[in-house]
Amino acid sequence: DADVTQTPRNRITKTGKRIMLECSQTKGHDRMYWYRQDPGLGLRLIYYSFDVKDINKGEISDGYSVSRQAQAKFSLSLESAIPNQTALYFCATSLSRGGRIDEQFFGPGTRLTVL
């Protein structure tokens, strides 16, 4: 079954460490997104990408960077992690065509704790 996967599923790290979260998809979708979810704040968009050469900042991109290595892979990096980046991180995908853009498919999430 076509899917969106994220690795790792859980990660505990220390302040100042560099960390990478990875997302892969077998859906053949061209658009990919990274969100963070904090309790009571819903989902906030970090970065989004329409294809390998098109990467855009979202609502809260400071402190994060991304890489779209292939159409199917989109990685999120925290160059120097800080405690307030502790959150649940979701990757999502969607098609570019018409109303399908708004139908996003989410991965299972990565729970990141920064001590």
Next chain:
Amino acid sequence: GQSLEQPSEVTAVEGAIVQINCTYQTSGFYGLSWYQQHDGGAPTFLSYNALDGLEETGRFSSFLSRSDSYGYLLLQELQMKDSASYFCAVRDNFNKFYFGSGTKLNVKP
């Protein structure tokens, strides 16, 4: 800036009908979508409205009024498995998505 408002929590009994409202302010608007998220799970897409009116998908319906910057999700014949958080989301002119903070639905027997 962008803002979406929805109630933080709603409680209803099994078999009843519940409506979850969402009001939004955005610079540019393509449409309103709804997602369901069970505790510990990922959000899953429920519906999308680009035009005014009602969209029905089984027990779930979604409504949009662009002139009022308002929409709602209607859940009929509530079941225990509908207990979850529900998020509205909008896409702006730059194809950025903004989510509301979510409505926790508690379904009681």
